[in-house]
Amino acid sequence: MSGWLVIAGLGPGDAELVTPEVTRALAEATxxxxxGPYVARVAPRAGLSLHPSDNRVELDRSRHxxxxxxxxxxxxxxxxxxxxxxxxxxAVFEAVEAGPDPWRALDIRVAPGxxxxxxxxxRVGAPLGHDFCAINLSDNLKPWALIERRLRHxxxxxxxxxxYNPRSKSRPDGFxxxxxxxxxxxxxxxxxxxxxxxxxxxxxxxxxxxSQATAEMADxxxxxxxxxxxxxxxxxxxxxxxxxxxxxxx
Amino acid sequence: MSGWLVIAGLGPGDAELVTPEVTRALAEATxxxxxGPYVARVAPRAGLSLHPSDNRVELDRSRHxxxxxxxxxxxxxxxxxxxxxxxxxxAVFEAVEAGPDPWRALDIRVAPGxxxxxxxxxRVGAPLGHDFCAINLSDNLKPWALIERRLRHxxxxxxxxxxYNPRSKSRPDGFxxxxxxxxxxxxxxxxxxxxxxxxxxxxxxxxxxxSQATAEMADxxxxxxxxxxxxxxxxxxxxxxxxxxxxxxx
Numbered sequence: 048m049s050g051w052l053v054i055a056g057l058g059p060g061d062a063e064l065v066t067p068e069v070t071r072a073l074a075e076a077t078x079x080x081x082x083g084p085y086v087a088r089v090a091p092r093a094g095l096s097l098h099p100s101d102n103r104v105e106l107d108r109s110r111h112x113x114x115x116x117x118x119x120x121x122x123x124x125x126x127x128x129x130x131x132x133x134x135x136x137x138a139v140f141e142a143v144e145a146g147p148d149p150w151r152a153l154d155i156r157v158a159p160g161x162x163x164x165x166x167x168x169x170r171v172g173a174p175l176g177h178d179f180c181a182i183n184l185s186d187n188l189k190p191w192a193l194i195e196r197r198l199r200h201x202x203x204x205x206x207x208x209x210x211y212n213p214r215s216k217s218r219p220d221g222f223x224x225x226x227x228x229x230x231x232x233x234x235x236x237x238x239x240x241x242x243x244x245x246x247x248x249x250x251x252x253x254x255x256x257x258s259q260a261t262a263e264m265a266d267x268x269x270x271x272x273x274x275x276x277x278x279x280x281x282x283x284x285x286x287x288x289x290x291x292x293x294x295x296x297x
Numbered sequence: 298m299s300g301w302l303v304i305a306g307l308g309p310g311d312a313e314l315v316t317p318e319v320t321r322a323l324a325e326a327t328x329x330x331x332x333g334p335y336v337a338r339v340a341p342r343a344g345l346s347l348h349p350s351d352n353r354v355e356l357d358r359s360r361h362x363x364x365x366x367x368x369x370x371x372x373x374x375x376x377x378x379x380x381x382x383x384x385x386x387x388a389v390f391e392a393v394e395a396g397p398d399p400w401r402a403l404d405i406r407v408a409p410g411x412x413x414x415x416x417x418x419x420r421v422g423a424p425l426g427h428d429f430c431a432i433n434l435s436d437n438l439k440p441w442a443l444i445e446r447r448l449r450h451x452x453x454x455x456x457x458x459x460x461y462n463p464r465s466k467s468r469p470d471g472f473x474x475x476x477x478x479x480x481x482x483x484x485x486x487x488x489x490x491x492x493x494x495x496x497x498x499x500x501x502x503x504x505x506x507x508s509q510a511t512a513e514m515a516d517x518x519x520x521x522x523x524x525x526x527x528x529x530x531x532x533x534x535x536x537x538x539x540x541x542x543x544x545x546x547x
Contacts, residue, residue, distance in 0.1 A: 137426030140540035169407035176387030290390035
C-alpha cells in the first residue's frame with residue numbers, strides 16, 4: 048500500500064471556503080491528524096481514524112502523521128486557514144528534516160486554503176489591496192525584540208499589516224506593546240480592523256482609528272489588520288468599506 | 298429586482314482550487330465582468346452575459362460592473378487568485394468611492410480565493426511559514442523608489458518575501474533591479490523560488506540560491522518567493538522541500 052500525507056487548509060471556518068482539493072483529500076484519507084477543534088470539523092465515517100491532539104504539540108503531531116504515512120496510510124494533517132501561514136506545514140517539514148531518511152521520499156503535498164487575513168480582508172473590502180506584511184505576534188517561538196524590529200521596519204516602509212495571534216491568555220501584554228509601537232510610527236487616524244472568528248456564527252468585526260484601539264479588542268480568535276497610510280474608508284450605512292488603493296503617488 | 302456584486306477569486310488556475318462560495322456566486326450570476334482570460338474560465342450558459350475586457354482598464358471595468366449591479370443585475374467580477382491581493386477588489390472600491398452615492402448602498406461582497414503566493418508556497422513546502430511580506434514589483438502605479446525602499450526594509454527585518462508581477466514586456470528591467478537590491482542585503486545562498494503558472498498545465502518551478510537567479514527566470518506568470526535568512530532546504534530525489542521554521546533563536 049502506498050501512503051501519502053496531505054497538509055490541508057480548512058479555511059477560516061465556513062464549509063463554503065474549503066477547496067474541492069481539500070474535500071477530496073479528506074474523502075480519500077484513512078487518517079486525520081490535527082489540533083482537536085480542527086479535527087472536529089471533519090465528518091466521521093467508517094474506515095476513517097481521527098487523531099485529535101492538544102495545542103502546542105505540533106512536532107509530536109507531525110511525527111505521528113509521518114509515521115502513519117510511512118506505514119502506508121493516507122493521512123491528512125488539518126490546519127485552519129492555509130497550512131503554510133503560521134500553521135502546520137512548517138512543523139511537518141521540520142519533522143521531515145530531523146527525521147529518518149525514508150521520510151524525505153514520502154509523497155507529501157500541501158493543499159492551500161483561505162488564510163485568516165484574506166478572509167478578514169474580504170469582509171471589510173480590500174485593506175490588503177497593496178503591498179502588505181503578515182506577522183505572527185506570538186513570542187512563544189521568537190524573541191519579542193525581533194517582532195518589534197519587524198514592526199518598526201514595516202511601519203517605516205508604509206506597508207499594510209496583518210497580525211496573527213495578537214493576544215492570548217498566556218501573552219496578555221504583547222498586543223499592547225504592538226499598539227505602542229504602532230502609535231510611535233503611525234498617525235492616530237491610521238485604520239485598524241479587528242476581525243474575530245470570520246465566517247463563523249461568532250463573527251465580529253470592528254473598524255476604527257488607531258487612536259481608539261485597545262488591547263482588549265483582540266483575543267486568540269482575532270485577526271488584526273492595519274492599513275497603510277493611504278488606506279481609505281468609504282462611509283455608508285452600517286460598517287464602512289476599507290480599501291488600500293492600487294496607486295501610490297510619486 | 299435586487300442586484301448584487303461579488304468580487305470573486307478564481308484561484309491560480311486549477312478548478313479544484315475554486316471555493317464553493319465562488320462556484321455558487323458564478324452559478325447565481327447574470328453577468329460576469331473581468332479581464333478576458335479570467336472570464337474565459339467561466340462556463341457559458343443560457344441567461345449569463347459575459348463581459349470580457351482588456352488588461353489595464355480596471356476602473357472602467359469596475360464602473361461597468363457597478364452600473365450593472367445598480368440596474369438590478371447579479372454581477373460577479375472575476376479575478377485570478379484572491380481578489381484582495383493585487384487584483385480587482387481595490388479597483389472596485391476605488392470606483393465606489395469616486396462614484397455616485399447610491400453605489401455605496403449596493404450589496405457588494407468579496408469572495409476570497411487562493412492567491413498565487415500561497416499556491417506557489419504550497420508546491421515547494423512552506424517557504425512563507427513565518428513572517429513574510431507581499432510586494433507588487435510593478436512600478437506602473439507607484440514609483441520605483443518606493444519599491445526599493447520597501448525591499449530594503451523587509452530584507453533588513455529578515456522577512457520572507459513574495460513578489461507579484463516581477464517582470465513584463467513593458468518593464469524588462471525592474472526585476473534585475475530587485476535582484477540587485479537583494480544581493481546588496483542577503484547572503485548569496487539565500488533561497489529563491491520561481492513558480493510559473495502554478496496549478497496549470499504550464500506549471501514550472503525552480504528552487505535555487507540567489508547567486509544563480511537571473512532576471513530572465515521571471516515573466517508575467519511567475520510568482521517569486523525569497524526565503525528569510527533561516528529558510529531551509531531539505532534535499533531529496535527531485536525538487537527539494539523548502540520551509541521557513543516556526544522558531545527564531547534569540
